[in-house]
Structure formats: C-alpha cells, structure tokens
Amino acid sequence: MEKNTALKDTILFVGFAAVVLCLPIILEPIGANYPDLLQKIAIFGIFAIGFNILFGLTGYLSFGHAAFIGVGSYMTLWSFKLLTMNVVPAIIFSVMLAGVFAYLIGYVSLRRSGIYFSILTLAFAQMCYSLAYSVLTPITNGETGLQTRAIRTNPETSLLDADLRVIDQAFGVQEVGVPTTNFFGMAMSGYTGFYFCAVLLIICFFIAQRLTRSNFGMMLKAIKSNQNRLNYTGIHTRPYLIAAFVISGMYAGLAGSLMAATDPIAGAERMQWTASGEVVLMTILGGVGTLVGPVLGAGLIKYAEQKVSSWNEGILENFFSFLPETLQHLMTNIGSLFVGEGWHTTLGLMFMIIVIFLPGGIMEGIQRIANIFKRKSGDNSKGASAPQPAE
Amino acid sequence: MDAIFLQVLNGLDKGGAYALIALGLTLVFGTLGVVNFAHGALFMLGAFCAVALERMLSVSYERINPDKQDFLGNPLKEQISYLVDWLGADTAAFLQDYSVPLSILFAAIFMAIVGIVMERGLIKHFYKRPHADQILVTFGLAIVVQELVRHYFGANPIPQAAPDIVSGAANVGAWVGLGDNVIYPWWRLVYFLFSAAIIFGVFAFLQFTTFGMVVRAGMQDRETVGLLGINIEQKFTVVFGLAAVVAGVAGAMYTPVLPPDYHMGMDFLVLSFVVVVVGGMGSLGGAVLAGFLLGILQSFASMQAVQELIPGISQIIIYLVAVIVLLTLPRGLMGRKGVMED
C-alpha cells in the first residue's frame, strides 16, 4: 500500500512536470501560448499551491495572502534597484522577507480561528495595501508603483527615480537605458522567463507534495479535521499552524517576487483584498486540498482574465459569420454579455456553476470523468464514487 | 468643539449605513449559517431601485421641436414625459421630486422578491456546505448581478436628488447652541433617523413576535429549533427576505448621499464583514454597536489633527480597530461562543 502511494506520487509529479514544461505546446490550440500568460499561470500556480498548504490542509481561510505577494514584489524591486538585476538575490530576499511578515501576521492572527482569523488576516493585508498606496510612498512609489530605472548620476535624485545596483556596478556592467532582469545573463522576459517560473513551479509542487505526504502534513490535516482532539492527543497545534502559515506566506512571497522578476514593476494594488480573494477562488475552483487543483484554477482564471476579456464584438462577429446576418447580430449581442467587457459575468457564472455542480472543484469533475471511464472498462466491482454518508 | 460635534454627526450617519448593511448580514449568519458575499450586491440593487424608479417616473416619448437644435445641428427631439401628459406637470414634478422616498416602497417589494427567489433558488442548497463553498457561490452571484446592473445602467455613478424640501443644510448649530458654522445636510439627518427607525423595527419584530422568537431561538441553537418540529425552512426564507429588504431600503435611501454605481456593493462588502465580525458573528446588537462605533471612529480618524499625529490613520482605522477588538475580545464585542469558529 505504501509503495502504491509512493508510485502514484511519482507518476503525479512526473506527469505534472511534463505538462508544465510542455504548456507552450499544449495551450497553442486555445491561443494561450504566449510568454506573459504562461508566466502568469506558473506564478499564480505557485501562489495557489502555497495557499492550499494553509487553506487546503489546515482549513484556515486567509484573506490576506496578497500582502505577501506585495512584500515579495517590493523586496525584489529594491534588490534590482540597489544590488543587481540578477533575480537570484532578489528571490532569496523576497522569500525571506515574506516569511518574516508571514510569521508576524500569522503569530497574531492565529490566536483566533474560523472567520475571526479570516478577518484578522484581511485587516492586516488591507492595512499593508492602504499604507503602501499612500503613506509609504517613499518606499513603494504609491499608485505609480516601483520600477527599475537607469543608474543614478545625480546624487540628489530620489532612489525611486534612479538606481544604484552596487553589485552590477562593481562588476562593471555597462547599462544602456533601463536594463532588463536576468538569471545569470538569461533574460527573464519571454519564454526563458516562463521556463524559469515553470522550473520553480515544479520545485514548489514537489515540496508541497512532500509536505502533504509527510508527518507534518498529516498533522495539518488532523488540525483541519479536529483541532481540539489533536490538542488532547498531545500536539501543540499553534507551531504547526504558524509553520503552515509561514510556508504558504513564503510561497506567496516567491510568487510576488517572480511577478516582479518577469515584469519589473511593483504596485500596491497587488495587495488589495480582491487579490487575496482571487487566490481563494483559484483554490476552490480547482479543488481545495488537492495538489493539482489550485494550479488548474489559477490557469483558468488567468486565461479568462487575459483571453476572454479580449474577445470584442469584432471577433464575435467573425466567429458567428457563418450565420445569417440577423442571427449573427443577435448572437453577437448575446455573446458580448459574456466576453470582452462582460468577461466578469463569465467568471461569476463559472464560480456558481462549478460550486453548485462540482463541490470539489475541477478536480472532482476530472475524478468523475475518470470514474466513468473506469466503469466503462469494466472495473465497476467497487462503488468507488459512492457518496460519503453525511453525519 | 464644532468640529467634534460635526464629526459625531458624520459618524452616526455613516454608522447608520454600516449598521443597516451589517444587520442583514449578521442575521443571515446567525440563523441560516450562511456567509453571504452577495449581501453588498443586495445593497447595490436597492440603490438601483431608486435609480430605476426615477427612470420609470420619467419615461418619455420624443417630439421633434423644429425651433431648437441638438448637438449635431439636427432638429431637437424633445423628451416629453408620459407622467406629465397623464397627471399634469405639477403632480408629475411632485412625484419625481419624491422619487427617492417613494423608492423605499418599490425597493422593499422588489428586494423581498429578490431575497426569496435567491434563498429558494440558491442559498437553501448551501446551508450544509462549507463556508468556502458559500463564499464562492455568493461571490459569483454578486459578480453576475453587478455586471447585469452595469450592462443596463453603465459604470458611472448616477446621482439621485433628495426631495427639495430636505435638499439643503440644516442649521444644527442654532438648535444646540453652537455657532453658525455648524450646519448639516437635511437628508443626512433624515437618513440617520431612518436607519434608527429600521433598526428599531427589526429589533421589535424579533423581540415581540412569535416569528421573531423562533428566529432568535434559532440563532441561539439551530439544531434544537429544528428538533422542535417548527417549519424552520419557511422561516429561513422569510429571514433571508428580511435581510435583503433591509439592505435594499438602506441602499435606496443612501443614494442622495452617495451616487450609486454598479460597484458600490463590492466597496461595502469588506467593510460590512468587518463590522459584523467586530460586533460578533450572529449578534444583532453587536452589529449595530460596531456599525456606529466604526462610523464614529472613522470620522474622528479623518480629522486633520489626528492625521498629522498618525499619518495614514484614516486609511486603516477600521482594520486597526478590527484587529484590536478581535485580539482583546475573542468573539467581537457581543459575540457568543461557538458561532462560525470552525
């Protein structure tokens, strides 16, 4: 049995890695094989996987994880501005700083559970957002966002408008205009940027998988199932919760850092509650507590945001051009309710449909389809998909 | 002194709005056990009831006036209101002037229908589902509702005028013996009284009717009420309808203060959750108390003297209060043990 699980895990991991690395080919038919969307899918995949370590395993629903995205992004930008355009130090510092923030916020917020915990995390994140947008402008450059600049020539220029990059300067790097971010010379934009993110996504997936299968992961699941009982079993649950919170915060910090690494700008709006809500939706949409689900959810939402929003009426009219003209107009009108500027409607409907018909998210849908095929191939001796009786 | 007095008025006014939204939210939490992320959308729908009524009262037909020109230089098509034709100019003007107060009736009926349909059609299937599912489905619904509103009314705010008689500012200073600088808009005073009346009405309803008794018992202990064999499902529908109506009329009456736009529900959503949690989940009194408390604190935090002392405080005061309250009082101001803690 134990070998069976290990084998299944290995297959899952290898399959996941293969699919991620082949995404540019797999997504070609739906027109999603361009670097930015691929990068976003990988980055938000990391975010969602990390979020799932907290929410999926312990059941603690944080509404403030966007704060760590912001922390990671700002730290990365400052590393670019002060040290070097190489992403390695930026990522390391960002993940560490996000971890520190997560520890502080988690330490306080985890004194409460349930919706009280959710509101505490929300409150902290909203405070970070509001301050970053206004009072902390000297660090965050407010609404405009922090960007990389040319090397400072006049010492009186604010560091927001000019950079130092001491490491790069020490190595005598010649810069023309504003340089691009790199990983030892490999540019972080375009497909290289995607592969960089993809490799990190696979590593993050691996770590999450190991965590889930470890004793630590089992304790987290036990916390979700019955935290009180676990206390009487001799486990002090708080350190476990804080650890889970910090780990998922570091995942978020990494995601934030990668956002800034592939696209060197950091804005406060990344920390708004809607951004925290987005990752909650991704996780639930894909399937809470599953390993692959959150990544699927992330991909789906990013696809909707990027592609569905771009299907304007012209594209719709082309799409329905095979119809007679009146019908074409009618269909275009109906269609435009759901795509283009109406893409939010599609998103809202998708949430509702999935949660009504597939409570376990997309992963449950996949499971059901798989079960149908299993049954067709004759393996229906066991009622594997029999619903669990309610309490 | 003047400034402080006015900030208290501001706080009461804001607090009234917060309390009205939070009231329905906490009622639904407490009795149905549902985390309703679409509650903000109900508030927004109520506000658009006022807009819709105003539009209905000024439905018109076109008449070409060859003497005037429109912006393209073509003969102007004048809009003639049907209401004017039917009822005469005076009555029509009167009705249009009072469209916001009239919209309370319209909003109450419309929102009751919306609430009942929503509960029967969707919410009731989610009583036993995890909170996360409830959040996702109601959030999805909120998005769909607000996109529909945007489709018909556009994205820009649509101001609604208060009736002429209460459109100016009252010389409140003269009433309480303060200076002439203490003036306050009539409509805001009306709104405060209105919210107090609604809050009082809801409490009286829950306190003095048998129906209210059952609902309160349900908030105490849902299982027991179920065991009593009372037709609790039907009661739940009514409770949800009530919450929708309260949110709706609160929204309709708020339109002269804040020109409604399709996104206002989302803007109020987070705030109303903070209010409910600070008050204590499922506690009606707590929601009202927290609503007024946060309203007044927010007003004071915006004063320049305070802002100079603590920069940025006006931006974060609500959340800061939420953190402090939750850390010192584990279940909010008036919350009970065991509600929504899993």
Add this chain to the structure above:
Amino acid sequence: MSVAEDIANEPGRSFERGVANSVLHIDDVHKSFAGLHALSDVDLDVRQGETHAIIGPNGAGKSTLLNVCVGRLKPDRGAVVFDGTVLTGKQPHEINQLGVARVFQTPEVFPDLTVLENVMVPALSKRDGHFRLNPFKSFARENHIRDEAVSVIESVGLKAQLSDMAAAMSRGDKRRLELAMGLIQHPRLLLLDEPTAGMARHDTNATIELLKQIKQGGMTKVIIEHDMHVVFSLADRISVLAGGRIIAQGKPDEIKNNPKVREAYLGEEQV
C-alpha cells in the same frame, strides 16, 4: 512562572503528594458554574496500576472532574497532581505529553482521516512530542508505527475498516476507535469517559475483555461509567460522586452495600 507553579506555591497551601504509590492525586478541587457547585471538596487518589471507577447519577460532576484532570477546565480551587507534577493550569497537550490520555464520551475522532490515520496520529505525537517539520519524513514510511497501529486497531476489532473514513463509521465503532487512539499512546494514566456507551452488549463484553488485558500491562485507568456491569467487571476501587461531592470510596463490594450510595441512586439507576 507557570500557572501550575503559581497554584502549587499559593501561600498557606501545601499539596499532599498523595498516599504511597498514588499516581493521580486530586486535592480539594472546587469548581462552580454560575454559582452552581459542580464539584466541591473533591479529594481522590488513584493508585499505580489500579482501575478506578467513578460512578454517580447524572449531573453528579463526573465529566467535570475528568475535564479538570485533562486541563479543559480550570478549577476554582485545589489542584490535580499527576505523579508529582501539578496538572492544574497546564495545557491539554502538555498533560497528554506527561502520559495522560483521554477517551471521550462523545467520540472525538478525526472525521476526515482514515481509521488507520486516526490511530497513527496519536502514536506520532507520543513519539515525536513537540513540533516537528521535516517534509521528507514521509507518513507512508512510518512502518513501525503503522504496524503497531494496525495491531491496536485489530485488538479493538476494527481491522476490516482500516482505510475507511472515520466520519462514515457508526457511533459504536467510533467509540472503539477512540479507545484505540488512547491505547496506542501507552499512557501511564488512561481516562475513559463511558467507553461502552452506545455499544451493543456483545461489543461491550469485548471491550471489557480488552480493558482487562490492558490491566495486566500495568496501565492505570480511571473509568467513568453508567453501566454497572462494566464497572463491577473492571474496577479495583470505586468512588461515588453525587452533587459534586465524593460520598463514598472503596472496593466494589463495599460500595455495593453502602446505604448512602443506594440513596443517591434511588430512582436514578439500578445498581
């Protein structure tokens, strides 16, 4: 200074560390809820290796006493001393780590875990104690603990349901699972809150047999029970609680014939 030390060092109070070979010593414990005295002047000694039953009519304060022992409730006065350590004021997980395990009256299992996992979790916590974070220590590779868990599950008769979700089990099965979760920790003191309630007679007997076997292993047990068949089959000594006070203590035979006990139980239970 911890709460426990605080209480122990309260001026003018000294705890007797109990009689010789006492494992659990309950010293003058008072607890009241809103003016209602749930426990008053409770003194109790549980000796090493014995099975001590606490009986009494409904509302006598039995469960309150157990809750005070495991740290769920804090007494108003008095203390609980386990093997020389004051438990009062300690966190539930600390008390468990000292070797006190509890089997709950209403089954408190992990509903979303399998039966096997339910039993392995307490075993892990017994072994590892404090917080551990090692992502490469796979739960599936804990062969030693799994084997032990399987044998304990077998001994409570749940072998067939090894990989079932606990949520889907019957109430009686959950109680047996509870028992297994307590047993696997090899506690020095096992507190059993009505371990056979809701079981069929046949299963009750099986449980009695199981507990008898454990007794040979030298584990000290405190058992709260309504079912006198169970009590008299297992108990070495019995304490009777009524109205929050201990009204009698002694060997089963003494208790059976105690007139006070009969009075307290009149119309309540059949002795």
Add this chain to the structure above:
Amino acid sequence: MSERKDITRRRVIKSGAAAAAAAGATPYFYTRAFADGHGYMNAPKGDSVTFGFNVPQTGAYADEGADELRAYEMAVEHINAGGGGMLDTFSSKELKGGVNGKTVKFVTGDTQTKSDAARASAKRMIENDGAIMITGGSSSGVAIAVQGLCQEAGVIFMAGLTHSNDTTGKDKRANGFRHFFNTEMTGAALGPVLNNNYGKDRKVYHLTADYTWGYSQEGSMIKYTQPYGWETVAAVKTPVGAGDFSQFITPVLSSGADTLILNHYGKDMVNSLTQAVQFGLRDKQVNGKDFTIVVPLYSRLMAQGAGENVKGIFGSTNWHWSLQDDGSKAFVKAFGTKYGFPPSQAAHTTYCQALLYADACQRAGTFKPSEVGAALEGFKFDGLGNGPTEYRADDHQCFKDVLVVKGKENPSSKFDVLEVVEVTPRAKVEYAASLLGGELGPYNNG
C-alpha cells in the same frame, strides 16, 4: 540625439561568464518575435498592421473606456478609408487609405484600471496578437506602467487619458507619447481665471486624493494661485474610493477657508462634489466672500454624474464637444452620427493619438519605433480640435491651448454640462522640459 536610437534589448547586461551562458542558453522562442522581421518588434507581415487598444472595460472608468474604444474604432475606419472625421481637417495630408499600404486592424484589452492587469493585457497584445503599438488608458498610474512596459518590449505607446505630470515628466520614456495635458498646464491655465473671477487673497482648503496624481494636482494649484495671494489653509489627503467624504468636508466649515479645491477625479470627484454641495458650502459666506468650489480636472462623462452640482464650478478640460473649430465640428458630427451622442475628451484624445501615430508611420515610411518617434518629435499640426499643436521633442508631450470651463447654468441637454470660459493660449501654459525631470532614454525597437 541620434546615438540613442537603434539600441535593442539584446545589448543588455554583459557580466563575465554570465554573458557566455546567455549566448548559449537563449532559446529559439525568445528571438522568434523579431528575428524574421525588419529589425523591430512585431514588424507587420502581409497586408495588415495591428494596433492594440488597451482601455478600462471593467471598474470605475469603464464608461470612459467604452468611449475611448468607440473613438478608436472610428479612427481605424477613417484611417483605412483615408478620410472622414478629423482626418479631413488634419493639417497633415499623408494618410490616403491604410498606413504604409497596409490595412489597420486592431485588438482590444481590459486594463481594469490596474497596473498589473493593464501590463498583462498589453503584453498579450504584443506577444500574442502582434500589436505594433499600444494606446489607451484612463489613469496615470496605468499609463506610466504601460509606458514602461512598451519601452521594455520595444513598441510605441500613445497614452490615452492621463493627466499626471509624471507621464511625460519623471517617468517619461522614449517610446511613449502623450497628447493629453497635465496638472502643470491645468494650474497655469486656471490660476489667472480664478483670480479674475474670484479676486485676490482667498483662503483655500484642499481635499486631495491620496495618490500620485492628487499630490501633483495639489502642488500645481498651490503654485499657480499663490501669486494672487491665495493662501492654503489646509491640504487634507482623502483615501481613494472613500465614497462618503462627509468627515473631510465638515472641517472645511469651521476652518475659515472660503475656497475648496477638490483634487479628485472620477468617482471621487462626483462623490466629494455632490456631498460638498449638500453640506451647503456653496450657499455660505466666509470672510465676506461667497464660498467657492473648484474642480481642477473635469471630465464631462463624470460631470454628468455630478448633475446639478457642477453649475458654475470652474475646472479645466483637454477638449469639449461644443468647440466650434472645423476639426471639433467634424469629429462631433462623425462620432454623433455613428453613436448618437457627443464624444468625451477621452474619446477625443484617443482618436487624435491613433491618427497621429498612423500619420507618423506614413511619414516615416515604416513602423519602426525609433523612426516613427523621430517623425512625431517636434511635429507641428493643426485641425485636431485644439488649434496649433506641437509634439515637443524633449519630453514627448503635446503643447496646445488649454480649455478653462465651468459648469453650465442652463444646460440644453444632458450632454451640455460644461461651457468653455476661456481658451488659455499655449504660450501661457508652456514650461521647460527640465522642470519636471526624468530622462527619455533611448528608443527601443524590440
């Protein structure tokens, strides 16, 4: 100036061994986008060229975004037809159907008025749809973010509605161009008009949106009213999207100020203005003067939202449909006939930007950013509704007359909310490019 051209992003960092690694590791994909072109990003193949219209389709500025999109669609029609609308009145007569012999097509994206979303959607249009330029937007934060992106990606950015100084000030970039005016020009134009109408020595209370544009607008208003003895009593920052501004308005009553300047835009402007009027500010007399309110930047779409309350209130705007020059008349006629209502200033500026870009490409004979940019730099034109206008080479900012407007007392229709009070000539609002700082840097051709 010529040496800053033609530098591609590939000449980026060279750091020892890293560069060697890069040379071997740069994969096929990365270079694909421009390797087969003519040495610049998304060089058009075939007989069409794609413009990217990046406008807010959701969020608070969705209506302005929709109007921008209408104007873009019309601009594309006119460019492809070689005539119609303001193309007929435009001083440059190069465009005669299509651009450089290619038909113009377009793709659209939703900025959501968020920098991240705007950059993502611009990237999609560049990377996936092959857009040769990006244009649009309805807020400065977004404009600056997208401008930075276009600089990195190597396409031209024609800014839409963005009023902050920074867009062509300290955040200016070689690949970015702005037709819209800015807070500096608003201040310079409004100052004298306010003095003429309200007199010297007033006490001013500022309510300022708590973000970059707000600070910039507040600074300009203080700078240009000070010479007339206008004194700042207080400048209070308000959270963006505050909704209810009552707690910021009541202190004005007792502050001794006789003028309130609302450095707000969009929804904030509608809300704060509506509420300030409700509080009876306009009916008051302070220091023996009538209390006045000023809204430095007007948007007609939003002013419609503020309804009755804008009457008599001064502000500035980039363009207004009631202008009677040939260009404006032609534009309003074309737009009004197509859509049934007059265009907004957002529609106007985006229409102009599309036309100006197309014209520059035609004149340069290529779509290569550095050459198109050179064609725009210092370009003088007329007939686009703002009178004689110049794209200044130093900061890629258009200089033209600024309109001072006020809310109309007797509107004849729901579109007729503003009336033009004064057209401040270009000379009075011009400033040295060095005033706002920043560096254009070199062009990036991708």
